[in-house]
Amino acid sequence: xxxxxxDLGGTHxxxxxxxxxxxxxxxxxxxxxxxxxxxxxxxxxxxxxxxxRESGLDGCExxxxxxxxxxxxxxxxxxxxSTNGKYPDATDIDLPSWAEKEFGLSFRIENDxxxxxxxxxxxxxxxxxxxxxxxxxxxxxxxxxxxxGHLLYGKHFQAGCLGGHFPITLRGRACNCGGxxxxxxEASGWALPQVFTTWAGSEKSALAxxxxxxxxxxxxxxxxxxxxxxxxxxxxxxxxxxxxALVHAYDPEIMVFGGGVMRSVDVIIPYxxxxxxxxxWTPWGKVKICSAQLGNDAALLGAIPLLSNKTFVRRLxxx
Amino acid sequence: xxxxxxDLGGTHxxxxxxxxxxxxxxxxxxxxxxxxxxxxxxxxxxxxxxxxRESGLDGCExxxxxxxxxxxxxxxxxxxxSTNGKYPDATDIDLPSWAEKEFGLSFRIENDxxxxxxxxxxxxxxxxxxxxxxxxxxxxxxxxxxxxGHLLYGKHFQAGCLGGHFPITLRGRACNCGGxxxxxxEASGWALPQVFTTWAGSEKSALAxxxxxxxxxxxxxxxxxxxxxxxxxxxxxxxxxxxxALVHAYDPEIMVFGGGVMRSVDVIIPYxxxxxxxxxWTPWGKVKICSAQLGNDAALLGAIPLLSNKTFVRRLxxx
Numbered sequence: 001x002x003x004x005x006x007d008l009g010g011t012h013x014x015x016x017x018x019x020x021x022x023x024x025x026x027x028x029x030x031x032x033x034x035x036x037x038x039x040x041x042x043x044x045x046x047x048x049x050x051x052x053r054e055s056g057l058d059g060c061e062x063x064x065x066x067x068x069x070x071x072x073x074x075x076x077x078x079x080x081x082s083t084n085g086k087y088p089d090a091t092d093i094d095l096p097s098w099a100e101k102e103f104g105l106s107f108r109i110e111n112d113x114x115x116x117x118x119x120x121x122x123x124x125x126x127x128x129x130x131x132x133x134x135x136x137x138x139x140x141x142x143x144x145x146x147x148x149g150h151l152l153y154g155k156h157f158q159a160g161c162l163g164g165h166f167p168i169t170l171r172g173r174a175c176n177c178g179g180x181x182x183x184x185x186e187a188s189g190w191a192l193p194q195v196f197t198t199w200a201g202s203e204k205s206a207l208a209x210x211x212x213x214x215x216x217x218x219x220x221x222x223x224x225x226x227x228x229x230x231x232x233x234x235x236x237x238x239x240x241x242x243x244x245a246l247v248h249a250y251d252p253e254i255m256v257f258g259g260g261v262m263r264s265v266d267v268i269i270p271y272x273x274x275x276x277x278x279x280x281w282t283p284w285g286k287v288k289i290c291s292a293q294l295g296n297d298a299a300l301l302g303a304i305p306l307l308s309n310k311t312f313v314r315r316l317x318x319x
Numbered sequence: 320x321x322x323x324x325x326d327l328g329g330t331h332x333x334x335x336x337x338x339x340x341x342x343x344x345x346x347x348x349x350x351x352x353x354x355x356x357x358x359x360x361x362x363x364x365x366x367x368x369x370x371x372r373e374s375g376l377d378g379c380e381x382x383x384x385x386x387x388x389x390x391x392x393x394x395x396x397x398x399x400x401s402t403n404g405k406y407p408d409a410t411d412i413d414l415p416s417w418a419e420k421e422f423g424l425s426f427r428i429e430n431d432x433x434x435x436x437x438x439x440x441x442x443x444x445x446x447x448x449x450x451x452x453x454x455x456x457x458x459x460x461x462x463x464x465x466x467x468g469h470l471l472y473g474k475h476f477q478a479g480c481l482g483g484h485f486p487i488t489l490r491g492r493a494c495n496c497g498g499x500x501x502x503x504x505e506a507s508g509w510a511l512p513q514v515f516t517t518w519a520g521s522e523k524s525a526l527a528x529x530x531x532x533x534x535x536x537x538x539x540x541x542x543x544x545x546x547x548x549x550x551x552x553x554x555x556x557x558x559x560x561x562x563x564a565l566v567h568a569y570d571p572e573i574m575v576f577g578g579g580v581m582r583s584v585d586v587i588i589p590y591x592x593x594x595x596x597x598x599x600w601t602p603w604g605k606v607k608i609c610s611a612q613l614g615n616d617a618a619l620l621g622a623i624p625l626l627s628n629k630t631f632v633r634r635l636x637x638x
Contacts, residue, residue, distance in 0.1 A: 072600075072602060081602055081603070082600070082602035084600075130474075131473065131474035147471075147473055147474070147478060148474070152466075153570075154450065154466055154467075154569060154570025154571075155449075155450035155466070155467070155570050155571065155572055155603075156570050156601070156602075156603040157570075158567070158570040158600075158601070158603075159466060159568065159569050159570035160568075162567035162568070162570075162600065163567070163568070165563075165567045165600060166485060166563075166564040166567055166568065167487060167560040167563050167564055167598075168486060168487070168488075168489060169487075169488055169489045170487060170488045170556055170557070170560060171556075177599075177600040178597060178598050178599060178600055179563055179567075179598045179599070179600070180560075180598060181560070237489055237490075238489070241486040241489060241499075241500070244484075244485075244486050244498055245485040245486055245564065245568075248477070248481035248482070248484045248485055248498075249478065249479075249481070249482070249485065249568045249569075250473060250478050250568075251472075251473025251474050251475050251476075251477040251478035251481075252473075252474065253474055278497060279486075279497050279498045279499060280496075280497060280498070281391075281401070281403075281477075281481065281484060281496040281497055281498070282475070282477070283391060283400055283401035283475075284400070284474075284475040284477075
């Protein structure tokens with residue numbers, strides 16, 4: 001199979017061409033400020049045409065256009081249902097018609113965390129497992145769930161992908177989902193600066209003069225900065241508690257952790273492997289906890305299983 | 320349809336005869352201390368024979384024996400997988416053979432919270448809804464999940480029924496599931512005495528001389544006892560946070576709350592209706608929150624849909 005793919009995350013936009021398990025070409029599409037998705041579409045169209053030409057694929061057949069989107073989507077109808085601040089105009093755009101008009105191709109959309117899971121299941125860390133929870137730790141906390149080889153959708157396409165919005169502490173921070181004390185509002189990229197600013201003694205931390213992101217947090221913590229160490233510990237506890245909830249929610253045999261935060265995989269995965277299994281009720285055995293293998297490629301490679309329909313169940317099919 | 324049913328909860332054992340939506344007869348079977356399930360089986364057999372005779376049903380046809388069990392079960396094979404302290408010998412008992420030998424009938428087992436959901440879906444509060452989360456607030460917190468008209472099972476029959484074991488606070492009490500700060504270990508019947516004992520000032524509360532249960536807690540709180548009011552508030556916050564997680568986990572259109580704690584339905588349901596919808600990300604509309612209609616009858620009436628197979632999907636069928 002050969003496909004165009006677009007990965008629209010919270011802070012990046014990438015277009016690419018995929019052939020089976022290979023990313024033939026890719027191109028970062030510069031964001032257009034907060035101008036929304038409609039004004040980005042011509043750039044995406046242009047990027048895909050360039051990629052096709054550069055790859056010598058003009059005139060070759062493509063099987064479709066797949067879009068991974070950072071929000072709630074109706075995968076059956078190809079619509080964005082709700083966005084969390086980013087691309088607020090996306091709910092009003094007829095994306096299947098855009099793909100048909102520009103490329104004469106069928107269109108499939110999926111939540112970006114679900115796309116990443118499809119990719120890791122297709123050719124990464126979740127290969128050979130049919131009961132998977134994948135957690136993408138990045139700007140937000142994206143979760144996707146596969147049960148019996150099928151993505152979990154629920155009534156309104158929201159089941160299985162809002163695991164970053166389970167409350168893990170009773171009186172925590174307000175989340176941009178409306179919740180309080182969500183895993184995402186306690187330990188994600190967008191929340192970290194707020195966590196740092198309100199942390200006791202933060203003004204004395206080496207972090208105080210830096211950009212507050214997980215890379216700097218883990219580096220300062222490794223160097224013995226006490227505030228950074230305490231915040232790192234807080235984040236690890238949040239992710240572990242969240243993982244316990246996800247195991248209890250979805251009964252996976254494997255949990256895969258990906259996303260930008262996993263640059264600190266050597267700290268995070270051993271912590272989760274040590275603290276999650278003793279806290280979950282799994283009489284069948286021990287849940288496997290591992291890091292993603294595909295990095296930023298996961299969502300791109302998810303295009304093939306998404307378009308091939310193998311792991312996709314329309315809600316009505318389940319009934 | 321006509322069926323024998325047994326409801327084995329954390330603190331009760333009931334046997335009964337069900338005809339469609341009617342409980343023809345029922346009988347409480349006195350527990351035999353901690354002697355386990357094997358020694359209880361002859362009492363259950365005897366109780367069901369007596370019920371059949373008293374109901375004038377000797378010689379009439381029955382469609383099966385249904386058992387609702389307070390633990391993890393393999394619904395496809397009719398086995399208990401794991402118990403949480405109660406009936407530890409249950410995992411070693413061949414229950415289908417017992418039912419065949421004693422009654423010549425087929426046997427079906429289900430987790431007790433799932434049985435209650437089946438009952439409420441069949442003829443109670445969840446009637447007409449196919450996407451349901453039911454929470455049973457009692458000795459523990461039982462949860463059951465229906466998506467698209469089917470119970471959610473997962474790989475090891477654990478998905479959808481461990482929602483009482485989502486951690487809702489970071490450094491809470493140890494739960495008997497192995498978890499820390501589970502909803503159940505923070506606000507359930509078995510946890511309440513521990514919560515009370517360690518609550519600041521509890522020795523001055525009117526509750527100090529009483530049995531610590533939710534009935535007394537809600538009565539003392541209504542009378543203005545400040546400790547009781549604070550603990551009631553804590554429990555309400557736990558249940559609301561847990562409900563937020565469950566909506567995000569399973570995408571239901573309706574949440575049904577049952578169990579013994581719902582004697583205080585007039586306090587609990589309005590609190591949840593006020594505090595849960597603003598905290599969940601549901602662009603499709605507003606999740607309905609209501610109390611169960613069938614009380615202790617729910618699990619008994621779940622026998623009919625369980626035996627009729629309508630709402631049961633064996634895991635392998637999903638694949």
